[in-house]
Amino acid sequence: xxxxxxxxxxxxxxxxxxxxxxxxxxxxxxxxxxxxxxxxxxxxxxxxxxxxxxxxxxxxxxxxxxxxxxxxxxxxxxxxxxxxxxxxxxxxxxxxxxxxxxxxxxxxxxxxxxxxxxxxxxxxxxxxxxxxxxxxxxxxxxxxxxxxxxxxxxxxxxxxxxxxxxxxxxxxxxxxxxxxxxxxxxxxxxxxxxxxxxxxxxxxxxxxxxxxxxxxxxxxxxxxxxxxxxxxxxxxxxxxxxxxxxxxxxxxxxxxxxxxxxxxxxxxxxxxxxxxxxxxxxxxxxxxxxxxxxxxxxxxxxxxxxxxxxxxxxxxxxxxxxxxxxxxxxxxxxxxxxxxxxxxxxxxxxxxxxxxxxxxxxxxxxxxxxxxxxxxxxxxxxxxxxxxxxxxxxxxxxxxxxxxxxxxxxxxxxxxxxxxxxxxxxxxxxxxxxxxxxxxxxxxxxxxxxxxxxxxxxxxxxxxxxxxxxxxxxxxxxxxxxxxxxxxxxxxxxxxxxxxxxxxxxxxxxxxxxxxxxxxxxxxxxxxxxxxxxxxxxxxxxxxxxxxxxxxxxxxxxxxxx
Amino acid sequence: xxxxxxxxxxxxxxxxxxxxxxxxxxxxxxxxxxxxxxxxxxxxxxxxxxxxxxxxxxxxxxxxxxxxxxxxxxxxxxxxxxxxxxxxxxxxxxxxxx
Numbered sequence: 001x002x003x004x005x006x007x008x009x010x011x012x013x014x015x016x017x018x019x020x021x022x023x024x025x026x027x028x029x030x031x032x033x034x035x036x037x038x039x040x041x042x043x044x045x046x047x048x049x050x051x052x053x054x055x056x057x058x059x060x061x062x063x064x065x066x067x068x069x070x071x072x073x074x075x076x077x078x079x080x081x082x083x084x085x086x087x088x089x090x091x092x093x094x095x096x097x098x099x100x101x102x103x104x105x106x107x108x109x110x111x112x113x114x115x116x117x118x119x120x121x122x123x124x125x126x127x128x129x130x131x132x133x134x135x136x137x138x139x140x141x142x143x144x145x146x147x148x149x150x151x152x153x154x155x156x157x158x159x160x161x162x163x164x165x166x167x168x169x170x171x172x173x174x175x176x177x178x179x180x181x182x183x184x185x186x187x188x189x190x191x192x193x194x195x196x197x198x199x200x201x202x203x204x205x206x207x208x209x210x211x212x213x214x215x216x217x218x219x220x221x222x223x224x225x226x227x228x229x230x231x232x233x234x235x236x237x238x239x240x241x242x243x244x245x246x247x248x249x250x251x252x253x254x255x256x257x258x259x260x261x262x263x264x265x266x267x268x269x270x271x272x273x274x275x276x277x278x279x280x281x282x283x284x285x286x287x288x289x290x291x292x293x294x295x296x297x298x299x300x301x302x303x304x305x306x307x308x309x310x311x312x313x314x315x316x317x318x319x320x321x322x323x324x325x326x327x328x329x330x331x332x333x334x335x336x337x338x339x340x341x342x343x344x345x346x347x348x349x350x351x352x353x354x355x356x357x358x359x360x361x362x363x364x365x366x367x368x369x370x371x372x373x374x375x376x377x378x379x380x381x382x383x384x385x386x387x388x389x390x391x392x393x394x395x396x397x398x399x400x401x402x403x404x405x406x407x408x409x410x411x412x413x414x415x416x417x418x419x420x421x422x423x424x425x426x427x428x429x430x431x432x433x434x435x436x437x438x439x440x441x442x443x444x445x446x447x448x449x450x451x452x453x454x455x456x457x458x459x460x461x462x463x464x465x466x467x468x469x470x471x472x473x474x475x476x477x478x479x480x481x482x483x484x485x486x487x488x489x490x491x492x493x494x495x496x497x498x499x500x501x502x503x504x505x506x507x508x509x510x511x512x513x514x515x516x517x518x519x520x521x522x523x524x525x526x527x528x529x530x531x532x533x534x535x536x537x538x539x540x541x542x543x544x545x546x547x548x549x550x551x552x553x554x555x556x557x558x559x560x561x562x
Numbered sequence: 563x564x565x566x567x568x569x570x571x572x573x574x575x576x577x578x579x580x581x582x583x584x585x586x587x588x589x590x591x592x593x594x595x596x597x598x599x600x601x602x603x604x605x606x607x608x609x610x611x612x613x614x615x616x617x618x619x620x621x622x623x624x625x626x627x628x629x630x631x632x633x634x635x636x637x638x639x640x641x642x643x644x645x646x647x648x649x650x651x652x653x654x655x656x657x658x659x660x
Binding site: 066126149192193 | 605608619623626627629630633634636637638639640642656658660
């Protein structure tokens with residue numbers, strides 16, 4: 001019996017050992033292997049550098065800048081010193097000395113936590129890092145990071161968008177091309193010795209990092225600078241709530257300049273309301289007003305519904321339609337006005353006459369053909385496209401008001417793209433900010449110009465062009481025209497709808513045009529929201545347009561032809 | 563009288579094989595020593611590699627900072643500001659010569 005008990009005792013403990021061994025060597029094998037690998041393998045992440053965004057001439061618009069994340073080791077800092085350390089760091093980290101108490105308080109709270117490691121401040125500059133390092137503060141360290149750098153300042157904020165603290169691009173080009181710009185991090189896995197140094201004859205596994213691709217834009221650095229300065233001056237001079245300018249190459253659809261104010265600082269995007277992030281050029285909808293007339297005129301001429309010399313027999317006074325009365329902007333009427341003069345004098349009654357000649361079916365079809373009611377497909381994030389009501393819902397008054405650009409909503413990019421079709425002989429182009437994408441190996445992917453469709457005939461485009469030239473030379477903006485240059489353009493003053501009616505004191509003042517008219521180098525739309533100095537496009541948007549045009553013609557070395 | 567020669571068997575030349583085995587053995591031994599010596603030398607190169615990696619990272623960082631400095635200095639914002647300080651201004655009239 002005793003022998004049996006002893007045997008059972010040994011068998012029991014032998015089984016227990018076997019089971020335990022099975023547990024550690026089979027069930028927990030992978031876990032133990034990974035723990036062992038952590039001890040003798042070292043993994044180093046190779047950060048991928050975010051791609052740069054370059055102007056058309058290769059100069060930098062946005063690039064990655066090495067920066068540092070500051071961290072603290074609370075348990076290594078003497079509790080009595082934490083407040084002093086926080087104030088010392090705050091003095092170095094702050095730009096404005098008046099905020100020092102707030103930041104120092106924040107740092108003290110972090111350092112007083114019962115943790116081994118706390119992040120203190122992200123993305124500090126190398127100069128700040130060197131200043132802190134000189135102080136040799138115990139329990140403070142740095143991790144290398146990267147942040148975005150904008151050598152031209154933050155006035156291209158809407159064009160670029162921003163990169164958040166997780167390295168993700170939002171809005172603008174940073175958002176639209178985040179996948180291409182971001183890159184893929186790599187790793188180096190090597191066997192390490194007791195000191196943590198790599199063992200050369202040990203195992204070495206490398207997964208190379210792939211840096212983000214660079215974007216080369218169609219944006220011209222000088223054109224962008226000219227537009228930014230002129231628009232900024234115009235905003236101050238005319239007291240507008242907001243403003244935007246877009247300049248496009250009509251032959252390729254390449255965007256040469258794109259600016260909107262108010263802008264924001266991409267590095268401090270979190271200090272601004274979210275409404276600021278959206279680019280009004282692609283995301284804001286507005287009623288285009290009289291600038292839309294050139295498109296309706298193109299449609300009517302293309303369909304031979306009218307000719308430039310057709311006389312309006314219903315333009316001797318206000319037009320009554322469906323219980324509404326349509327007047328001219330200055331309440332002056334010219335009986336027998338020709339279609340050309342309708343554009344020169346921006347006559348609403350003449351437009352109503354023309355729209356009736358065209359008919360709703362064709363009118364609606366040309367609105368769609370010019371690209372309204374759908375996105376322009378520009379390569380920027382957050383483009384919106386206002387819907388055009390279905391044709392069956394249109395009443396006669398709707399077509400009448402739409403003929404002079406009221407009661408219909410468009411975005412600035414849609415408007416400038418449509419007018420480009422007049423400038424280039426009738427082709428609707430797909431607009432593009434980016435011209436090329438370059439990878440780290442030097443391979444280049446070109447984004448070629450794309451013709452979406454032919455909207456109007458060459459002859460129609462030529463006729464409308466002459467009308468627009470006449471509008472500049474003889475219309476409301478004639479005092480602003482540039483001597484010796486043939487410029488095509490049209491003013492627009494659209495009332496803003498507020499709670500079901502139009503506010504007569506608030507307008508969107510705009511001017512759209514292209515130059516030189518015979519071989520256009522650029523098409524431009526200038527838009528001011530609620531200018532306070534004057535409600536009219538001829539007195540606000542037009543001067544800005546001609547100021548920018550003057551500088552662009554000089555920059556492109558285009559001599560006067562007249 | 564018949565003389566019978568004593569037939570002696572020819573013994574194989576054992577010295578010849580032994581020599582080659584000894585040489586091969588010595589050669590292998592020298593190779594082993596060489597491998598040990600090379601490994602011992604290379605095994606400490608980890609520290610050198612680490613120093614070179616740190617130097618490489620530091621130089622890359624310096625390059626990036628210099629590129630940033632160049633981009634800042636050649637930006638139009640900076641050029642416009644510097645040229646204004648130097649007294650440059652916008653042209654008042656342009657002459658076109660044909």
